[in-house]
Every structure is written in structure tokens, then in C-alpha cells.
Amino acid sequence: MTLSNTPALIPLIFLGTAALIPIIASRKNWIAFPFSLLASLISVFISIYNILLVLQKGSVRYFFGGWAPPIGIEYVLDPFSAFIVLVINSIAFLVLIHSKRVVENEHPDRRTPYYAVVMLMLCGFNGIVLTGDFFNLYVFLEISSLALYGMIAIGEKKSPIAAFRYLIMGTIGASFYLLGTGFLFMATGSLNMADIKMILPNIYQEHTVIVGLILMVIGMAIKMAMFPLHGWLPDSYTYAPSSTAALVAPTGTKIGAYVIIRILFFIFGVSFVSKMLPLTQVLGWLAAIGIIYGSIMAIAQKEMKRMLAYSSIAQVGYIGLGIGLANPLGLIGAVLHVMNHALMKACLFLVAGNFRTKLGHSNINRFTDSIRKQMPWTTAAFAVASLSMVGLPPTVGFFSKWYLALGTIKNSNWIFLAVILISSLLNAVYFFRILEKIYLRPPDAEKDRTEKIKKSEAYPSMLVPTIILAIAILVIGLLNAFIVKGIIQKIIPGGMG
Amino acid sequence: MFDFFLGHYAYWFMFALMTLGLWGMIFKKNLVKKLIGMTIFQVSIIIFYIATSSKWGATVPVLDPAIGATDTSKYINPLPHTLMLTAIVVGVATIGVAFALVISIYKRYRTLDESILSEKLKKEDDTE
Numbered sequence: 001m002t003l004s005n006t007p008a009l010i011p012l013i014f015l016g017t018a019a020l021i022p023i024i025a026s027r028k029n030w031i032a033f034p035f036s037l038l039a040s041l042i043s044v045f046i047s048i049y050n051i052l053l054v055l056q057k058g059s060v061r062y063f064f065g066g067w068a069p070p071i072g073i074e075y076v077l078d079p080f081s082a083f084i085v086l087v088i089n090s091i092a093f094l095v096l097i098h099s100k101r102v103v104e105n106e107h108p109d110r111r112t113p114y115y116a117v118v119m120l121m122l123c124g125f126n127g128i129v130l131t132g133d134f135f136n137l138y139v140f141l142e143i144s145s146l147a148l149y150g151m152i153a154i155g156e157k158k159s160p161i162a163a164f165r166y167l168i169m170g171t172i173g174a175s176f177y178l179l180g181t182g183f184l185f186m187a188t189g190s191l192n193m194a195d196i197k198m199i200l201p202n203i204y205q206e207h208t209v210i211v212g213l214i215l216m217v218i219g220m221a222i223k224m225a226m227f228p229l230h231g232w233l234p235d236s237y238t239y240a241p242s243s244t245a246a247l248v249a250p251t252g253t254k255i256g257a258y259v260i261i262r263i264l265f266f267i268f269g270v271s272f273v274s275k276m277l278p279l280t281q282v283l284g285w286l287a288a289i290g291i292i293y294g295s296i297m298a299i300a301q302k303e304m305k306r307m308l309a310y311s312s313i314a315q316v317g318y319i320g321l322g323i324g325l326a327n328p329l330g331l332i333g334a335v336l337h338v339m340n341h342a343l344m345k346a347c348l349f350l351v352a353g354n355f356r357t358k359l360g361h362s363n364i365n366r367f368t369d370s371i372r373k374q375m376p377w378t379t380a381a382f383a384v385a386s387l388s389m390v391g392l393p394p395t396v397g398f399f400s401k402w403y404l405a406l407g408t409i410k411n412s413n414w415i416f417l418a419v420i421l422i423s424s425l426l427n428a429v430y431f432f433r434i435l436e437k438i439y440l441r442p443p444d445a446e447k448d449r450t451e452k453i454k455k456s457e458a459y460p461s462m463l464v465p466t467i468i469l470a471i472a473i474l475v476i477g478l479l480n481a482f483i484v485k486g487i488i489q490k491i492i493p494g495g496m497g
Numbered sequence: 498m499f500d501f502f503l504g505h506y507a508y509w510f511m512f513a514l515m516t517l518g519l520w521g522m523i524f525k526k527n528l529v530k531k532l533i534g535m536t537i538f539q540v541s542i543i544i545f546y547i548a549t550s551s552k553w554g555a556t557v558p559v560l561d562p563a564i565g566a567t568d569t570s571k572y573i574n575p576l577p578h579t580l581m582l583t584a585i586v587v588g589v590a591t592i593g594v595a596f597a598l599v600i601s602i603y604k605r606y607r608t609l610d611e612s613i614l615s616e617k618l619k620k621e622d623d624t625e
Contacts, residue, residue, distance in 0.1 A: 135580055142587045149594050153601065158618060160601040167595050168522055171535055178584065179515075179542050185577070186549045 007062045007075035010043045014123035021116040032115040040093045047086040054082045070195035076132035079490040084129045087339045088251045091346050094465040099243035101459050102353050106241045121147035134181045134191045145170045155241040162235040169232040173222030176215050183212030197267045224256025227290025230313045237309035246349035250342035257319045274326040284324020288419045291317035295426035304352045304362040315341045328492050330407030337400035347385040347469035354378045354458040369441040381470035386431035388473045391424045399480040507548035514541035526611045539588045543581045550574040
């Protein structure tokens with residue numbers, strides 16, 4: 001393996017697998033799953049190799065077809081993209097293991113097309129993160145979105161409507177991004193990110209640049225489900241099949257966050273987006289409102305998947321808040337929260353999938369204390385993940401909030417600090433509501449004697465990824481200093497803080 | 498002021514189309530009309546890109562021996578056109594997926610009206 005082409009390898013593996021699955025698995029349905037799992041495993045290994053390579057040698061650039069930028073398209077592997085790619089691929093691998101039983105349970109006759117679109121979506125996600133070209137990013141954005149609409153529509157009865165609404169919103173977002181790229185192209189005459197970064201300081205004052213930047217950020221904020229633009233998210237997560245929700249919730253919104261961070265801090269630069277334009281301030285305030293709104297809406301939900309969807313809006317708000325702070329600590333918090341929220345949300349959605357497969361529902365009002373006897377490991381994983389969502393040390397959730405809180409203190413922004421604290425309280429309300437139902441009912445001796453609850457845990461292929469994620473929440477929480485020092489501090493771009 | 502409007506007429510046209518498309522996507526009740534709005538919206542962006550490539554007194558970007566290859570101001574910029582070929586393909590794919598969804602919605606609910614759909618969805622939620 002030559003060193004310079006590793007950035008291009010991961011999207012190409014997924015693209016190739018997506019094209020091969022319908023051919024290979026047309027007769028034998030079952031092949032689709034192991035084949036896509038293999039592709040995902042290979043990409044995890046390449047991501048680990050990538051991140052070691054980047055830490056040793058600095059960023060790696062790969063020119064497609066040998067055409068050097070700004071004429072050609074380049075893929076850039078720097079600490080930031082390597083980190084996000086590793087997070088996405090590891091989470092996707094674990095969720096894919098879990099998806100085997102869920103897919104067989106929920107839509108067994110559509111396995112082949114399902115795994116083909118999953119591969120396409122992962123190709124799009126990895127491409128968005130790795131590309132160094134604005135228009136190429138748009139193409140990957142549409143690849144992943146179109147695959148996503150299919151993945152959502154494959155679900156239960158209402159899912160096509162949720163997918164259609166998401167398609168309308170998603171197309172508006174992608175079109176806004178495309179329009180913003182057009183404005184930027186008008187002003188700079190280039191589409192290459194590094195090239196535009198060089199040209200921009202001379203033309204900051206031009207209206208085309210400002211309009212282009214704002215259009216791009218709005219488009220990506222729709223993809224990220226930032227507060228006033230979150231309308232598509234609850235329905236699509238609720239009505240999508242459990243495996244889709246588990247795959248998209250941890251990774252999908254983070255891609256939008258990644259692109260916003262990339263555009264704001266790496267291409268336009270901190271001083272432009274926070275001092276010359278009040279853009280990060282606006283993002284921060286919207287995120288703060290979104291955190292409170294998402295948490296309150298989550299308390300009101302009866303369905304666990306829907307509750308998790310609203311909680312996602314709140315959690316994406318934390319990332320937005322970190323972006324809005326526009327200081328190194330805020331950025332560390334935001335990037336750390338991208339990983340932490342991916343771990344926690346994946347774990348929680350896998351738990352919801354286990355409940356739906358074993359109990360046949362995930363309705364919070366129908367949860368009883370018998371669940372903890374029936375599925376002790378799943379409920380234990382749920383408890384760990386919820387404590388992490390609330391932000392108790394030593395789970396991962398505590399540390400990203402810690403860095404965000406330090407960032408607000410550094411900016412002396414006490415309202416944002418209050419928002420973080422209040423939202424932790426609200427998180428506690430909606431997670432302890434479930435924990436209370438499962439764990440804290442006083443023992444009913446009479447009932448225990450008469451009613452023997454048989455232990456029937458989820459299948460091993462579903463249980464193992466859930467437990468791995470729960471353990472990861474604890475272990476990565478303990479190792480967070482190592483990750484922040486080793487990787488995330490290298491991400492912070494020059495000129496910040 | 499009048500010159501400003503006249504000089505940018507392509508952009509005003511594109512802006513009007515874009516508003517029309519966005520309005521159709523958000524406020525029309527019929528799902529197919531929403532998709533018509535979406536197409537208008539996407540086409541307006543394509544027109545925008547094409548408009549950015551134009552130059553006064555320039556010709557099509559095919560090598561003309563009479564002009565030569567040295568003076569780029571004599572040719573319009575071909576890059577936006579090629580970008581928009583990709584965008585058109587993306588638009589076709591999107592509209593294809595969207596119509597597949599519309600067909601599947603119609604098969605299940607026998608209506609394409611957003612407000613009737615919402616009522617039916619609510620009824621389903623209540624019976625569950």
C-alpha cells in the first residue's frame with residue numbers, strides 16, 4: 001500500500017461494495033450482510049492506519065488522476081478528518097453487526113438493497129469528510145442524502161412520508177450549500193478549499209463572499225438539524241427502521257457539524273467569522289435555544305426513539321455551542337462531543353433496537369421493572385449511556401461538557417454556562433424517568449413469587465455491540481485526556497485563541 | 498439604479514425563480530406540486546451558475562484558431578457548465594427518489610394532499 005493514496009481508499013471501498021452487493025447478492029440474500037460488514041471492517045483498519053500516519057507525518061494529500069489542485073480534486077487527510085473518519089467507521093461497524101438481526105426482523109425481504117444503500121451512505125459520509133473540494137463535497141452530500149432517504153423509506157408504514165419530508169428539507173439544504181459554493185466560486189474563481197483559504201484574506205469585504213458563507217452555513221445547519229432547522233429529524237428517526245436510526249443518529253448530523261467547523265475555522269478563519277461577522281455568536285445563541293428546546297421536547301415524548309430524536313437536537317446544540325464559543329476550549333468540546341455523542345447515541349439506539357426486537361415495542365409508558373430481569377445486560381448498557389448523557393463522571397458525556405463549560409468561562413459567557421447546567425438537569429429528568437421505571441420500583445414480593453420472569457436477553461449479535469459501546473463510554477471517558485492531548489489539540493487551527 | 502437592475506437581469510430572474518420554487522416547496526399542499534417547486538428551485542441554481550460564467554464579447558469555450566488559446570477573456574468560463582452537468586444528474590436522481598416515495602405514499606394512503614395525509618397520520622397515532 002503506497003502511503004499517498006490512503007485518503008481515497010475508504011470512499012472507494014464503500015462505493016465499490018455498494019455497486020457489487022446488488023450483483024453478488026441478487027440470488028442469495030444473506031451474502032449482502034457479511035459482504036458489507038467486511039467492507040466496513042477494512043475501512044476501520046484503514047482509518048486506524050490513517051490516523052497513525054497523520055500523527056506521524058502530518059497531513060497527507062491525494063490528487064485524483066494526478067491533477068494537482070486547484071485544477072484537480074484532492075483528498076486531504078489531516079488530524080481533524082482522520083479523527084472524524086475513524087469515529088464514523090468504528091460506530092458504523094458496530095451498528096452494522098447489530099443490524100443483522102434487526103434487519104431480518106423488520107424487513108427481511110429487502111436485505112440486499114438495504115445494505116447496498118447503507119454502503120452508499122457511508123461512502124458519501126467518508127467522502128464529505130475527506131474531500132478538499134467544495135463541489136466534490138456537494139456531490140458526496142447528495143450521494144449520502146439520497147441513500148439516506150431510501151434507508152428511511154424502507155421502514156414501517158409512515159416512513160415514506162418521513163422520508164419525503166426529509167427529502168424536501170434535505171434538498172433545500174443541499175441547494176443552499178450549492179448556491180453558497182457558487183457565490184464563493186464567483187468571488188475566488190476556485191473550488192479547492194486550500195486554494196480558497198489562500199485567496200480569501202484579500203477579499204473578505206466583498207458581499208459575494210459573505211453571502212456565500214452564510215448560504216453554505218445555512219445549508220449545512222439543515223443537514224446538522226441545528227435548532228430552527230431541525231423539523232425533519234424527529235419524524236425520520238422515529239419512523240425509520242431501528243437499524244437506520246442507529247446508523248444515522250450517531251453519524252449523520254455530525255457530518256453537518258464537521259463541515260460547518262471546517263468552513264468556519266479552517267477556511268474562513270476565526271477572526272473573520274467571529275469578529276468581522278457575528279456568525280459564531282448567532283450559531284451559539286441558536287444552539288443554546290436548541291439545547292433547551294430539544295431537552296424539553298424530549299421530556300414530553302412517550303416513544304423512546306422519538307425521545308432520543310429530540311435529545312439528538314439538544315446534543316447537536318452542544319456541538320453548535322462549542323462552535324459558537326469560537327475559542328480553542330469550545331472547539332475541543334465540540335469535537336470531543338462529536339465522538340462522545342456518537343458513542344452514546346449509538347448505544348441508546350441499539351438498546352431501543354433490542355427492546356423493539358425482544359419486547360415488540362419501545363413505548364416508555366409500558367416499560368416495567370420486569371425488563372431488568374428479562375434483559376439485565378441491555379438495561380445495564382442503557383443505564384451507562386443515560387448517565388453519560390446526563391454528564392456524570394467518569395463517562396464520556398461529562399468531559400465534553402467540562403470542556404464546553406471551560407470554554408464559556410473563558411469567554412465569560414455565563415448564560416451559555418447556565419444553559420449547559422440546566423440542560424444537564426433536563427437530561428436527568430428524561431433519562432431518570434425511564435431508569436426509575438426499570439430499576440427503582442420497590443420490590444413486590446407477592447408479584448415476584450407468583451410471576452416468574454424468564455430471562456431472555458437479546459441475541460448475542462445485538463448484545464455484544466451494545467455492551468462494547470457501553471464499555472467504550474466508560475473507557476474512553478477515563479482515557480479522554482489522552483485523546484484530547486494526542487489528537488484533538490492537534491486539530492485546532494492556527495490563529496485561534 | 499436602473500442600470501444596476503438591467504445589468505444583473507439574469508440574477509434577478511434567477512432570484513425570482515428561486516423564491517417561486519422555495520415557496521412551492523414549502524407552501525403547496527400537493528406533494529407533486531412540492532416536487533415541481535423543487536425542480537424550479539434547482540433549475541434556478543443551475544441558471545445562476547451558468548450566468549456566472551458569462552463574459553461580454555466572449556465566445557463558446559471551444560478553441561477558435563482565429564482567437565488562439567492565449568487570451569482567456571475571449572472565451573466564457575467552461576467550468577460552471579461542467580459542474581452543472583453533475584448538478585443536473587444529481588437533480589434527476591433526487592426527483593427519481595422523490596417520485597418513488599410519492600408512489601409508495603399514494604399506494605398506502607390513497608392521497609397526495611399534505612393536510613389530508615396529516616389527518617390520516619394523526620388518526621393512526623391515536624389508534625395505536
